[in-house]
Amino acid sequence: MNLVIALLSTRTYLTAEQIRATVAGYQDSPSDEAFSRMFERDKNELRDLGVPLETGRASAFETIEGYRINRVAYALPPVELSADEAAAVAIATQLWESQEMVNATQGALLKLRAAGVDVDQPDADVAITAVAMPGLRGSEEALGILLSAIDSGRAVQFSHRANRGAPYVDRTLEPWGVVTYRGRWYVVGHDRDREAPRTFRVSRIGDGVRAVGPDRAVTRPDGVNLRDIVHRAVSEWPAGEQARVWVARGRATSLRREAAGSVPSIRDGRDGDELSLDIGMVDRLAREIAGYGADAVVVEPESLRDNVIGRLRAQAGQAVRR
Amino acid sequence: MSNVSNRLVRLLNMVPYFQANPQISHAEAAAELGVTRKQLLADLNQLWMCGLPGGGPGDLIDLDFEGDTIEVMFSAGMDRALRLTSPEATGVLMALRALVDVPGVVDPEAARSAIAKIEAAAGAAGGSAAGAPTLADEDVENQATAAVRAATRDRRALSIEYHSASHDTVSQRVVDPIRIAVIGDRSYLEAWCRTAEGVRLFRFDRIVDARVLDEPSAPPEPAVQAGPDTSLFSAESADPTLPSATLLIDASVSWMFDYYPLRVLRELPDGGWEAAMTYASDDWMARFVLGFGAGVQVLGPPGLVERVAHCAVTALAAYGVSIGE
Numbered sequence: 001m002n003l004v005i006a007l008l009s010t011r012t013y014l015t016a017e018q019i020r021a022t023v024a025g026y027q028d029s030p031s032d033e034a035f036s037r038m039f040e041r042d043k044n045e046l047r048d049l050g051v052p053l054e055t056g057r058a059s060a061f062e063t064i065e066g067y068r069i070n071r072v073a074y075a076l077p078p079v080e081l082s083a084d085e086a087a088a089v090a091i092a093t094q095l096w097e098s099q100e101m102v103n104a105t106q107g108a109l110l111k112l113r114a115a116g117v118d119v120d121q122p123d124a125d126v127a128i129t130a131v132a133m134p135g136l137r138g139s140e141e142a143l144g145i146l147l148s149a150i151d152s153g154r155a156v157q158f159s160h161r162a163n164r165g166a167p168y169v170d171r172t173l174e175p176w177g178v179v180t181y182r183g184r185w186y187v188v189g190h191d192r193d194r195e196a197p198r199t200f201r202v203s204r205i206g207d208g209v210r211a212v213g214p215d216r217a218v219t220r221p222d223g224v225n226l227r228d229i230v231h232r233a234v235s236e237w238p239a240g241e242q243a244r245v246w247v248a249r250g251r252a253t254s255l256r257r258e259a260a261g262s263v264p265s266i267r268d269g270r271d272g273d274e275l276s277l278d279i280g281m282v283d284r285l286a287r288e289i290a291g292y293g294a295d296a297v298v299v300e301p302e303s304l305r306d307n308v309i310g311r312l313r314a315q316a317g318q319a320v321r322r
Numbered sequence: 323m324s325n326v327s328n329r330l331v332r333l334l335n336m337v338p339y340f341q342a343n344p345q346i347s348h349a350e351a352a353a354e355l356g357v358t359r360k361q362l363l364a365d366l367n368q369l370w371m372c373g374l375p376g377g378g379p380g381d382l383i384d385l386d387f388e389g390d391t392i393e394v395m396f397s398a399g400m401d402r403a404l405r406l407t408s409p410e411a412t413g414v415l416m417a418l419r420a421l422v423d424v425p426g427v428v429d430p431e432a433a434r435s436a437i438a439k440i441e442a443a444a445g446a447a448g449g450s451a452a453g454a455p456t457l458a459d460e461d462v463e464n465q466a467t468a469a470v471r472a473a474t475r476d477r478r479a480l481s482i483e484y485h486s487a488s489h490d491t492v493s494q495r496v497v498d499p500i501r502i503a504v505i506g507d508r509s510y511l512e513a514w515c516r517t518a519e520g521v522r523l524f525r526f527d528r529i530v531d532a533r534v535l536d537e538p539s540a541p542p543e544p545a546v547q548a549g550p551d552t553s554l555f556s557a558e559s560a561d562p563t564l565p566s567a568t569l570l571i572d573a574s575v576s577w578m579f580d581y582y583p584l585r586v587l588r589e590l591p592d593g594g595w596e597a598a599m600t601y602a603s604d605d606w607m608a609r610f611v612l613g614f615g616a617g618v619q620v621l622g623p624p625g626l627v628e629r630v631a632h633c634a635v636t637a638l639a640a641y642g643v644s645i646g647e
Binding site for chain 1: 335373376400614616634
């Protein structure tokens with residue numbers, strides 16, 4: 001603590017000797033060696049905490065290097081958050097459960113408060129419940145390890161599977177960053193085995209992620225836009241095509257809500273409406289339509305109609321087999 | 323981070339914190355700093371002994387904390403908060419980004435501008451994580467969502483139009499908001515439904531319309547005490563009083579395990595699984611199975627099996643297809 005204060009307040013560089021002589025806590029060092037060790041330990045601790053230590057010579061005549069902390073580099077730049085923005089931050093930080101991420105965000109909140117930002121303890125209005133459905137975002141533990149590796153510039157090794165039915169494959173990645181895209185996390189980097197950039201969904205990474213190799217071994221190439229890489233890797237094909245589906249009166253609510261247009265229509269003596277729907281993801285739409293059984297009938301396109309009929313046949317066929 | 327480092331960071335930030343929050347009480351300060359009152363006192367006493375080199379009375383940090391509140395008399399140059407480290411910046415930014423896309427949890431516009439400001443303040447430290455490009459119209463919160471959020475925050479009753487998936491209807495009802503819950507990937511309004519006379523979870527993307535009412539939200543106290551009932555979402559906490567379907571899941575739809583609370587009973591030699599899933603609505607479950615076609619086969623209970631078979635046959639008839647073909 002005293003070391004930081006001294007190094008912040010000095011206008012020139014303080015040598016180790018000067019520090020030893022004037023900074024409380026070091027004067028009682030029993031020997032040169034004890035002081036050296038203590039001083040090294042303290043310097044390393046400060047570096048780990050992100051306190052920027054600068055070295056240099058106090059003057060042209062000074063042969064020994066000294067230390068100081070650049071006030072500008074040390075401090076959090078002024079931040080002002082509106083009440084709504086601060087509220088959003090307070091709620092968001094409740095997302096984390098793992099000790100590592102909780103500590104990190106609590107640390108951030110403390111610094112923000114120290115900078116005068118009014119981030120209150122959030123009310124109990126929003127509860128982020130931990131429910132065991134791990135497939136969605138992915139393990140916080142894996143995320144923590146990845147972020148830590150990215151921070152130190154280390155490569156990572158992990159096992160990854162394309163989907164739940166596929167086997168795990170070991171990968172070695174030089175990670176450049178983690179991107180949040182449509183609520184999912186993706187780690188992007190240089191895949192050493194495939195010798196090309198790759199994107200991996202964090203929720204598909206297995207336990208046992210580990211950082212390997214030395215610090216600063218990984219550098220992110222210039223001009224690489226992580227968001228673009230993920231967007232291209234992950235995007236669905238644009239919709240464009242529309243379907244026409246007849247739905248019975250008072251039924252198929254979810255289809256009705258999605259419909260771009262609706263026209264009353266009678267089919268087989270039943271009242272209903274013909275809906276125009278953007279197709280989007282065919283699998284999802286076909287599943288939804290098939291679920292409504294006789295209450296939703298595809299008029300066109302033929303491919304969607306066949307898809308739905310195929311599902312219904314499979315279910316009816318199972319019944320016949322019994 | 324070790325305890326020693328944690329303490330050092332706290333000490334480094336405490337003086338600017340007290341300067342920014344003058345006359346703050348011991349209790350509030352302890353809560354915001356994340357320590358006990360006793361630890362706070364120990365920290366304050368420690369700070370009192372720190373100061374500029376020289377060690378004279380004018381060099382030491384001076385704090386007045388004898389009464390209920392804390393005041394900084396001399397900071398010894400410790401006026402600014404330490405800048406954010408990479409894990410700190412990333413932790414806040416990623417949390418904000420994860421929740422921006424979940425309706426009703428945070429005000430999306432406020433969240434996005436908070437992200438921009440914190441990114442700017444963090445500088446290079448925020449670089450390990452990035453978010454998706456934002457589109458202008460994604461910022462505007464849906465009117466119904468905003469109304470629900472406002473009602474929950476201000477403790478007012480709500481009139482909502484809700485699309486119930488289990489009953490395949492949209493109906494209007496008056497509810498008393500309790501809290502907003504994020505379960506898995508989605509957000510829900512946990513509220514006392516006056517019609518059903520019970521606590522219900524209303525999924526935000528199924529709240530078609532919402533109007534804040536002039537009366538206060540007054541859910542019965544026992545309902546507020548209990549947390550949200552998430553038994554239908556989690557395979558582990560299945561409600562034994564509800565029916566459970568036995569399903570054969572084909573390998574091609576293995577992704578289902580990520581989205582639905584399926585309990586694996588056994589793995590099958592062809593790569594599929596036999597699994598169980600608790601459900602509350604026969605109608606919903608039948609639709610669920612039917613939609614998956616060849617991907618899912620229902621083995622039980624018998625009533626459900628019959629229902630699915632019947633629906634499939636009548637649906638095929640609507641297409642003019644008979645099973646023999």
